[in-house]
Amino acid sequence: MPDHKRAAGTRLGRRNDPDRRDRIIDACIEVVSRAGVAGTSHRKVAAQAAVPLGAMTYYFDGMDDLLREAFTRFATTISDRFERRMAAAPDADAAREAVIAIILEDVFGDDRELVLSHELYTLAARDRSYRSITADWMARSRAALERHFDPETARMLDALIEGLTIHRALDSQPRDPREVEIAVTRILTRGGEAR
Amino acid sequence: MPDHKRAAGTRLGRRNDPDRRDRIIDACIEVVSRAGVAGTSHRKVAAQAAVPLGAMTYYFDGMDDLLREAFTRFATTISDRFERRMAAAPDADAAREAVIAIILEDVFGDDRELVLSHELYTLAARDRSYRSITADWMARSRAALERHFDPETARMLDALIEGLTIHRALDSQPRDPREVEIAVTRILTRGGEAR
DNA sequence: AATGTGTGTGCACGCTCGTACACATAGAGG
Protein backbone atom coordinates (compact mmCIF):
# COMPACT_ATOMS: atom_id res chain seq x y z
CA MET A 1 0.00 0.00 0.00
CA PRO A 2 1.53 3.29 -1.02
CA ASP A 3 2.40 5.67 1.73
CA HIS A 4 0.28 8.53 0.54
CA LYS A 5 -2.84 6.41 0.49
CA ARG A 6 -2.42 5.21 4.05
CA ALA A 7 -4.34 6.89 6.82
CA ALA A 8 -2.31 9.61 8.49
CA GLY A 9 -0.67 8.49 11.69
CA THR A 10 0.32 5.02 10.60
CA ARG A 11 3.90 5.78 9.71
CA LEU A 12 5.63 2.59 8.83
CA GLY A 13 8.90 2.03 7.09
CA ARG A 14 9.06 5.49 5.61
CA ARG A 15 12.61 6.08 4.57
CA ASN A 16 13.52 8.54 1.90
CA ASP A 17 12.66 12.22 1.97
CA PRO A 18 9.02 12.34 2.90
CA ASP A 19 8.18 15.35 0.74
CA ARG A 20 9.16 13.80 -2.53
CA ARG A 21 5.52 13.86 -3.51
CA ASP A 22 5.39 17.60 -2.81
CA ARG A 23 8.46 18.15 -4.91
CA ILE A 24 6.83 16.36 -7.82
CA ILE A 25 3.78 18.58 -7.59
CA ASP A 26 5.92 21.71 -7.55
CA ALA A 27 7.96 20.38 -10.44
CA CYS A 28 4.77 19.78 -12.37
CA ILE A 29 3.66 23.39 -11.90
CA GLU A 30 7.06 24.51 -13.08
CA VAL A 31 7.03 22.31 -16.18
CA VAL A 32 3.49 23.35 -17.09
CA SER A 33 4.41 27.00 -16.77
CA ARG A 34 7.31 26.50 -19.15
CA ALA A 35 5.98 23.93 -21.61
CA GLY A 36 2.22 24.10 -21.18
CA VAL A 37 -0.07 21.23 -20.36
CA ALA A 38 0.44 20.12 -23.96
CA GLY A 39 4.18 19.76 -23.44
CA THR A 40 4.12 18.24 -19.98
CA SER A 41 5.07 14.60 -19.58
CA HIS A 42 5.91 12.25 -16.77
CA ARG A 43 9.47 12.23 -17.93
CA LYS A 44 9.92 15.98 -17.90
CA VAL A 45 8.33 16.34 -14.49
CA ALA A 46 10.46 13.51 -13.13
CA ALA A 47 13.60 15.17 -14.46
CA GLN A 48 12.57 18.54 -13.01
CA ALA A 49 11.87 16.99 -9.61
CA ALA A 50 14.98 14.81 -9.79
CA VAL A 51 13.06 11.64 -9.08
CA PRO A 52 13.08 8.41 -11.11
CA LEU A 53 10.47 7.99 -13.80
CA GLY A 54 8.87 5.10 -11.95
CA ALA A 55 8.00 7.42 -9.07
CA MET A 56 5.44 9.17 -11.28
CA THR A 57 3.06 6.26 -11.59
CA TYR A 58 3.88 5.23 -8.07
CA TYR A 59 2.70 8.45 -6.47
CA PHE A 60 0.03 9.49 -8.96
CA ASP A 61 -2.65 7.71 -10.92
CA GLY A 62 -1.63 9.38 -14.18
CA MET A 63 -1.14 12.89 -15.53
CA ASP A 64 -4.71 13.95 -14.76
CA ASP A 65 -4.30 13.13 -11.12
CA LEU A 66 -1.01 14.99 -10.98
CA LEU A 67 -2.32 18.01 -12.86
CA ARG A 68 -5.31 18.20 -10.56
CA GLU A 69 -3.09 18.35 -7.50
CA ALA A 70 -0.70 20.79 -9.13
CA PHE A 71 -3.41 23.23 -10.15
CA THR A 72 -5.13 22.91 -6.81
CA ARG A 73 -1.90 24.04 -5.18
CA PHE A 74 -1.45 26.83 -7.68
CA ALA A 75 -4.99 28.14 -7.21
CA THR A 76 -4.63 27.99 -3.46
CA THR A 77 -1.41 29.98 -3.58
CA ILE A 78 -2.91 32.76 -5.68
CA SER A 79 -6.08 32.70 -3.65
CA ASP A 80 -4.17 33.02 -0.38
CA ARG A 81 -2.38 36.10 -1.61
CA PHE A 82 -5.58 37.71 -2.78
CA GLU A 83 -7.23 36.99 0.53
CA ARG A 84 -4.31 38.44 2.45
CA ARG A 85 -4.37 41.63 0.42
CA MET A 86 -8.08 42.05 0.93
CA ALA A 87 -7.80 41.37 4.62
CA ALA A 88 -5.13 44.04 4.88
CA ALA A 89 -7.49 46.73 3.62
CA PRO A 90 -8.99 48.59 6.58
CA ASP A 91 -12.06 49.93 4.77
CA ALA A 92 -13.97 49.81 1.50
CA ASP A 93 -11.95 52.60 -0.08
CA ALA A 94 -8.67 50.89 0.70
CA ALA A 95 -10.15 47.70 -0.70
CA ARG A 96 -11.02 49.53 -3.90
CA GLU A 97 -7.42 50.66 -4.24
CA ALA A 98 -6.14 47.21 -3.42
CA VAL A 99 -8.25 45.74 -6.22
CA ILE A 100 -6.88 48.28 -8.67
CA ALA A 101 -3.35 47.52 -7.58
CA ILE A 102 -3.91 43.79 -7.97
CA ILE A 103 -5.19 44.18 -11.51
CA LEU A 104 -2.31 46.39 -12.57
CA GLU A 105 0.38 44.33 -10.86
CA ASP A 106 -0.92 40.98 -12.03
CA VAL A 107 -0.76 42.21 -15.59
CA PHE A 108 2.72 43.60 -15.54
CA GLY A 109 3.87 41.00 -13.08
CA ASP A 110 4.87 37.45 -13.70
CA ASP A 111 3.98 35.96 -17.05
CA ARG A 112 4.16 32.64 -15.28
CA GLU A 113 0.96 33.11 -13.33
CA LEU A 114 -0.92 34.40 -16.33
CA VAL A 115 0.07 31.34 -18.30
CA LEU A 116 -0.82 28.95 -15.50
CA SER A 117 -4.21 30.56 -14.97
CA HIS A 118 -5.06 30.13 -18.61
CA GLU A 119 -3.87 26.56 -18.66
CA LEU A 120 -6.17 25.88 -15.73
CA TYR A 121 -9.12 27.64 -17.33
CA THR A 122 -8.61 25.64 -20.48
CA LEU A 123 -8.66 22.39 -18.55
CA ALA A 124 -11.73 23.51 -16.62
CA ALA A 125 -13.54 24.55 -19.78
CA ARG A 126 -13.05 21.09 -21.23
CA ASP A 127 -13.23 18.85 -18.21
CA ARG A 128 -15.81 19.09 -15.45
CA SER A 129 -13.51 17.54 -12.89
CA TYR A 130 -11.18 20.53 -12.97
CA ARG A 131 -14.06 22.91 -12.50
CA SER A 132 -14.19 22.41 -8.76
CA ILE A 133 -10.72 23.95 -8.58
CA THR A 134 -11.80 27.09 -10.40
CA ALA A 135 -15.11 27.17 -8.53
CA ASP A 136 -13.33 27.06 -5.17
CA TRP A 137 -10.92 29.73 -6.28
CA MET A 138 -13.75 32.00 -7.35
CA ALA A 139 -15.65 31.32 -4.17
CA ARG A 140 -12.65 32.36 -2.07
CA SER A 141 -12.10 35.52 -4.11
CA ARG A 142 -15.70 36.49 -3.67
CA ALA A 143 -15.63 35.78 0.03
CA ALA A 144 -12.57 37.99 0.33
CA LEU A 145 -14.32 40.78 -1.54
CA GLU A 146 -17.39 40.39 0.61
CA ARG A 147 -15.40 41.63 3.56
CA HIS A 148 -15.90 45.05 2.02
CA PHE A 149 -18.70 44.84 -0.54
CA ASP A 150 -22.13 43.25 -0.79
CA PRO A 151 -22.25 39.76 -2.37
CA GLU A 152 -23.75 40.89 -5.64
CA THR A 153 -21.15 43.61 -6.12
CA ALA A 154 -18.44 41.17 -5.09
CA ARG A 155 -19.38 38.80 -7.90
CA MET A 156 -19.50 41.57 -10.48
CA LEU A 157 -16.19 42.94 -9.29
CA ASP A 158 -14.59 39.53 -9.40
CA ALA A 159 -15.69 39.10 -13.01
CA LEU A 160 -14.42 42.57 -13.89
CA ILE A 161 -11.02 41.79 -12.39
CA GLU A 162 -10.85 38.68 -14.53
CA GLY A 163 -11.77 40.46 -17.73
CA LEU A 164 -9.51 43.44 -17.19
CA THR A 165 -6.58 41.24 -16.31
CA ILE A 166 -6.99 39.06 -19.36
CA HIS A 167 -7.57 41.86 -21.80
CA ARG A 168 -4.72 43.93 -20.57
CA ALA A 169 -2.44 40.92 -20.75
CA LEU A 170 -3.49 39.94 -24.25
CA ASP A 171 -3.61 43.48 -25.58
CA SER A 172 -0.74 44.50 -27.78
CA GLN A 173 -0.64 48.15 -26.81
CA PRO A 174 -0.42 49.46 -23.25
CA ARG A 175 -3.45 51.16 -21.75
CA ASP A 176 -3.89 53.99 -19.33
CA PRO A 177 -3.97 52.62 -15.77
CA ARG A 178 -6.67 55.16 -15.01
CA GLU A 179 -9.10 53.11 -17.07
CA VAL A 180 -8.86 50.32 -14.54
CA GLU A 181 -9.59 52.75 -11.77
CA ILE A 182 -12.62 54.11 -13.58
CA ALA A 183 -14.02 50.67 -14.39
CA VAL A 184 -13.66 49.48 -10.80
CA THR A 185 -15.25 52.64 -9.52
CA ARG A 186 -18.21 52.28 -11.85
CA ILE A 187 -18.83 48.70 -10.76
CA LEU A 188 -18.71 49.82 -7.14
CA THR A 189 -21.16 52.64 -7.76
CA ARG A 190 -24.67 51.48 -7.14
CA GLY A 191 -26.78 53.43 -9.55
CA GLY A 192 -30.27 53.43 -10.95
CA GLU A 193 -30.24 49.72 -11.59
CA ALA A 194 -33.39 49.17 -9.53
CA ARG A 195 -35.99 49.41 -12.19
CA MET B 1 6.08 25.35 -55.84
CA PRO B 2 3.03 24.62 -53.72
CA ASP B 3 -0.23 25.99 -54.96
CA HIS B 4 -1.03 28.02 -51.92
CA LYS B 5 2.24 29.86 -52.05
CA ARG B 6 1.81 30.95 -55.62
CA ALA B 7 0.53 34.40 -56.39
CA ALA B 8 -3.22 34.46 -56.86
CA GLY B 9 -4.26 34.35 -60.49
CA THR B 10 -1.59 32.01 -61.73
CA ARG B 11 -3.68 28.87 -61.73
CA LEU B 12 -1.63 26.12 -63.19
CA GLY B 13 -2.15 22.42 -63.03
CA ARG B 14 -4.55 22.57 -60.13
CA ARG B 15 -6.39 19.30 -60.09
CA ASN B 16 -7.93 17.97 -56.96
CA ASP B 17 -10.48 19.80 -54.86
CA PRO B 18 -9.06 23.25 -54.50
CA ASP B 19 -10.35 23.81 -50.97
CA ARG B 20 -8.53 20.92 -49.42
CA ARG B 21 -6.48 23.39 -47.51
CA ASP B 22 -9.64 24.98 -46.12
CA ARG B 23 -10.95 21.62 -45.08
CA ILE B 24 -7.77 20.92 -43.15
CA ILE B 25 -8.12 24.19 -41.27
CA ASP B 26 -11.72 23.41 -40.37
CA ALA B 27 -10.74 19.91 -39.34
CA CYS B 28 -8.04 21.37 -37.11
CA ILE B 29 -10.57 23.58 -35.33
CA GLU B 30 -12.78 20.57 -34.85
CA VAL B 31 -10.00 18.38 -33.45
CA VAL B 32 -8.80 21.12 -31.12
CA SER B 33 -12.31 21.63 -29.80
CA ARG B 34 -12.58 17.93 -29.02
CA ALA B 35 -9.07 17.00 -27.95
CA GLY B 36 -7.47 20.32 -27.04
CA VAL B 37 -4.27 21.72 -28.45
CA ALA B 38 -2.50 19.19 -26.27
CA GLY B 39 -4.20 16.30 -28.01
CA THR B 40 -4.05 17.62 -31.56
CA SER B 41 -1.70 15.95 -34.01
CA HIS B 42 -1.11 15.98 -37.73
CA ARG B 43 -2.47 12.49 -37.91
CA LYS B 44 -5.73 13.26 -36.14
CA VAL B 45 -6.35 16.37 -38.22
CA ALA B 46 -5.56 14.48 -41.40
CA ALA B 47 -8.03 11.76 -40.45
CA GLN B 48 -10.70 14.32 -39.61
CA ALA B 49 -10.19 16.12 -42.91
CA ALA B 50 -9.92 12.83 -44.81
CA VAL B 51 -6.63 13.82 -46.41
CA PRO B 52 -3.39 11.81 -46.42
CA LEU B 53 -0.90 12.46 -43.68
CA GLY B 54 1.63 13.82 -46.13
CA ALA B 55 -0.71 16.66 -47.01
CA MET B 56 -0.15 18.17 -43.58
CA THR B 57 3.47 19.06 -44.07
CA TYR B 58 2.78 19.86 -47.67
CA TYR B 59 0.26 22.59 -46.96
CA PHE B 60 1.55 23.83 -43.62
CA ASP B 61 4.94 24.50 -42.13
CA GLY B 62 4.11 22.54 -38.97
CA MET B 63 1.48 22.51 -36.25
CA ASP B 64 2.13 26.10 -35.22
CA ASP B 65 1.43 27.35 -38.70
CA LEU B 66 -1.76 25.30 -38.88
CA LEU B 67 -2.95 26.35 -35.44
CA ARG B 68 -2.34 29.97 -36.27
CA GLU B 69 -4.54 29.74 -39.35
CA ALA B 70 -7.19 27.72 -37.53
CA PHE B 71 -7.49 30.15 -34.64
CA THR B 72 -7.45 33.13 -36.96
CA ARG B 73 -10.47 31.66 -38.72
CA PHE B 74 -12.16 30.89 -35.42
CA ALA B 75 -11.62 34.39 -34.04
CA THR B 76 -12.85 35.93 -37.25
CA THR B 77 -16.02 33.86 -37.13
CA ILE B 78 -16.85 34.88 -33.58
CA SER B 79 -15.88 38.43 -34.27
CA ASP B 80 -18.11 38.63 -37.33
CA ARG B 81 -21.11 37.50 -35.37
CA PHE B 82 -20.45 40.01 -32.62
CA GLU B 83 -20.08 42.78 -35.13
CA ARG B 84 -23.31 41.83 -36.84
CA ARG B 85 -25.21 41.83 -33.60
CA MET B 86 -23.89 45.23 -32.63
CA ALA B 87 -24.62 46.64 -36.04
CA ALA B 88 -28.20 45.43 -35.73
CA ALA B 89 -28.81 47.53 -32.63
CA PRO B 90 -30.47 50.79 -33.62
CA ASP B 91 -29.48 52.79 -30.54
CA ALA B 92 -27.40 52.65 -27.37
CA ASP B 93 -30.16 51.09 -25.32
CA ALA B 94 -30.68 48.29 -27.82
CA ALA B 95 -26.91 47.81 -27.84
CA ARG B 96 -26.95 47.46 -24.08
CA GLU B 97 -29.55 44.74 -24.34
CA ALA B 98 -27.66 43.04 -27.13
CA VAL B 99 -24.55 42.89 -24.96
CA ILE B 100 -26.51 41.34 -22.13
CA ALA B 101 -28.01 38.78 -24.50
CA ILE B 102 -24.59 37.90 -25.88
CA ILE B 103 -23.17 37.27 -22.43
CA LEU B 104 -26.07 35.09 -21.37
CA GLU B 105 -26.26 33.14 -24.60
CA ASP B 106 -22.53 32.57 -24.90
CA VAL B 107 -22.57 30.99 -21.49
CA PHE B 108 -25.44 28.64 -22.01
CA GLY B 109 -24.56 28.20 -25.64
CA ASP B 110 -21.99 25.97 -27.19
CA ASP B 111 -19.30 24.56 -24.97
CA ARG B 112 -17.23 24.28 -28.12
CA GLU B 113 -16.64 28.00 -28.45
CA LEU B 114 -15.82 28.40 -24.80
CA VAL B 115 -13.20 25.69 -25.07
CA LEU B 116 -11.71 27.10 -28.25
CA SER B 117 -11.50 30.60 -26.82
CA HIS B 118 -9.59 29.34 -23.84
CA GLU B 119 -7.28 27.27 -25.97
CA LEU B 120 -6.49 30.39 -27.94
CA TYR B 121 -5.96 32.51 -24.85
CA THR B 122 -3.60 29.91 -23.49
CA LEU B 123 -1.55 29.94 -26.67
CA ALA B 124 -1.55 33.74 -26.70
CA ALA B 125 -0.50 33.93 -23.07
CA ARG B 126 2.52 31.77 -23.79
CA ASP B 127 3.47 32.76 -27.30
CA ARG B 128 3.70 36.30 -28.62
CA SER B 129 2.99 35.23 -32.17
CA TYR B 130 -0.57 34.23 -31.32
CA ARG B 131 -1.20 37.51 -29.60
CA SER B 132 -1.92 39.34 -32.82
CA ILE B 133 -4.94 37.08 -33.27
CA THR B 134 -6.38 38.00 -29.89
CA ALA B 135 -5.39 41.62 -30.32
CA ASP B 136 -7.22 41.84 -33.64
CA TRP B 137 -10.24 40.14 -32.16
CA MET B 138 -10.33 42.60 -29.26
CA ALA B 139 -9.84 45.53 -31.59
CA ARG B 140 -12.82 44.45 -33.67
CA SER B 141 -15.01 43.95 -30.61
CA ARG B 142 -14.13 47.38 -29.37
CA ALA B 143 -14.76 48.96 -32.72
CA ALA B 144 -18.17 47.32 -32.80
CA LEU B 145 -18.96 48.63 -29.35
CA GLU B 146 -17.78 52.08 -30.33
CA ARG B 147 -20.70 52.33 -32.70
CA HIS B 148 -22.73 53.01 -29.57
CA PHE B 149 -20.37 53.92 -26.76
CA ASP B 150 -17.30 56.08 -26.29
CA PRO B 151 -13.92 54.32 -26.74
CA GLU B 152 -13.07 54.23 -23.06
CA THR B 153 -16.42 52.72 -22.12
CA ALA B 154 -16.13 50.30 -25.00
CA ARG B 155 -12.86 48.92 -23.64
CA MET B 156 -14.23 48.57 -20.14
CA LEU B 157 -17.37 46.91 -21.42
CA ASP B 158 -15.36 44.52 -23.56
CA ALA B 159 -13.36 43.46 -20.52
CA LEU B 160 -16.51 43.05 -18.47
CA ILE B 161 -18.06 40.82 -21.13
CA GLU B 162 -14.95 38.66 -21.02
CA GLY B 163 -14.93 38.34 -17.26
CA LEU B 164 -18.65 37.69 -16.91
CA THR B 165 -18.61 35.08 -19.64
CA ILE B 166 -15.68 33.22 -18.15
CA HIS B 167 -16.90 33.32 -14.59
CA ARG B 168 -20.40 32.26 -15.44
CA ALA B 169 -19.05 29.41 -17.52
CA LEU B 170 -16.63 28.19 -14.86
CA ASP B 171 -19.03 28.71 -11.99
CA SER B 172 -20.59 25.58 -10.61
CA GLN B 173 -23.88 27.10 -9.58
CA PRO B 174 -26.18 29.12 -11.83
CA ARG B 175 -26.51 32.84 -11.23
CA ASP B 176 -29.33 35.29 -11.62
CA PRO B 177 -29.29 36.74 -15.15
CA ARG B 178 -30.23 40.07 -13.64
CA GLU B 179 -26.71 40.36 -12.25
CA VAL B 180 -25.37 40.59 -15.77
CA GLU B 181 -27.82 43.33 -16.56
CA ILE B 182 -26.85 45.29 -13.48
CA ALA B 183 -23.12 44.93 -14.11
CA VAL B 184 -23.43 46.09 -17.70
CA THR B 185 -25.60 49.00 -16.66
CA ARG B 186 -23.10 50.09 -14.03
CA ILE B 187 -20.23 50.06 -16.53
CA LEU B 188 -22.32 52.13 -18.91
CA THR B 189 -23.18 54.67 -16.25
CA ARG B 190 -20.68 57.50 -16.27
CA GLY B 191 -20.44 58.57 -12.68
CA GLY B 192 -18.25 60.74 -10.48
CA GLU B 193 -15.08 59.26 -11.88
CA ALA B 194 -13.77 62.63 -13.07
CA ARG B 195 -11.64 63.57 -10.16
C1' DA C 1 2.34 9.37 -78.44
C1' DA C 2 6.12 10.84 -75.96
C1' DT C 3 8.04 13.89 -72.73
C1' DG C 4 8.57 17.08 -68.97
C1' DT C 5 7.12 19.38 -64.84
C1' DG C 6 5.11 20.51 -60.73
C1' DT C 7 1.51 18.59 -57.47
C1' DG C 8 0.56 15.60 -54.10
C1' DT C 9 1.29 10.86 -51.54
C1' DG C 10 2.92 6.62 -49.00
C1' DC C 11 6.03 5.03 -46.15
C1' DA C 12 9.40 4.33 -42.81
C1' DC C 13 12.74 6.28 -39.67
C1' DG C 14 13.95 8.00 -35.21
C1' DC C 15 11.99 9.77 -31.36
C1' DT C 16 9.14 10.44 -27.06
C1' DC C 17 5.61 8.90 -24.60
C1' DG C 18 2.93 6.19 -20.46
C1' DT C 19 2.73 1.98 -18.22
C1' DA C 20 3.64 -2.64 -16.42
C1' DC C 21 6.35 -5.49 -13.92
C1' DA C 22 10.40 -7.87 -12.17
C1' DC C 23 13.48 -6.61 -8.95
C1' DA C 24 16.30 -4.08 -5.36
C1' DT C 25 16.60 -2.53 -0.72
C1' DA C 26 15.74 -0.57 3.93
C1' DG C 27 14.12 -1.35 8.14
C1' DA C 28 11.11 -4.08 11.53
C1' DG C 29 10.40 -8.33 14.02
C1' DG C 30 12.23 -12.50 15.43
Next chain:
DNA sequence: CCTCTATGTGTACGAGCGTGCACACACATT
Protein backbone atom coordinates in the same frame (compact mmCIF):
# COMPACT_ATOMS: atom_id res chain seq x y z
C1' DC D 1 22.01 -12.12 11.99
C1' DC D 2 18.34 -13.72 9.31
C1' DT D 3 13.77 -13.13 7.23
C1' DC D 4 9.86 -10.85 5.69
C1' DT D 5 7.35 -7.10 3.97
C1' DA D 6 6.24 -2.81 2.02
C1' DT D 7 8.48 0.87 -0.42
C1' DG D 8 10.45 2.42 -4.29
C1' DT D 9 13.20 1.81 -8.96
C1' DG D 10 15.09 0.43 -13.61
C1' DT D 11 13.88 -1.05 -17.83
C1' DA D 12 11.72 -2.53 -21.83
C1' DC D 13 7.58 -2.65 -24.62
C1' DG D 14 4.09 -0.99 -27.74
C1' DA D 15 1.77 3.00 -29.30
C1' DG D 16 1.71 7.35 -31.38
C1' DC D 17 4.26 11.18 -33.02
C1' DG D 18 6.45 14.68 -36.92
C1' DT D 19 9.23 14.74 -40.82
C1' DG D 20 11.96 13.70 -45.02
C1' DC D 21 12.09 11.78 -49.27
C1' DA D 22 11.52 8.69 -53.19
C1' DC D 23 8.02 8.29 -56.11
C1' DA D 24 3.33 8.33 -58.52
C1' DC D 25 0.50 10.70 -61.41
C1' DA D 26 -2.17 14.40 -63.96
C1' DC D 27 -1.77 17.50 -67.28
C1' DA D 28 0.51 20.81 -70.67
C1' DT D 29 3.48 20.90 -74.32
C1' DT D 30 5.48 19.12 -78.32
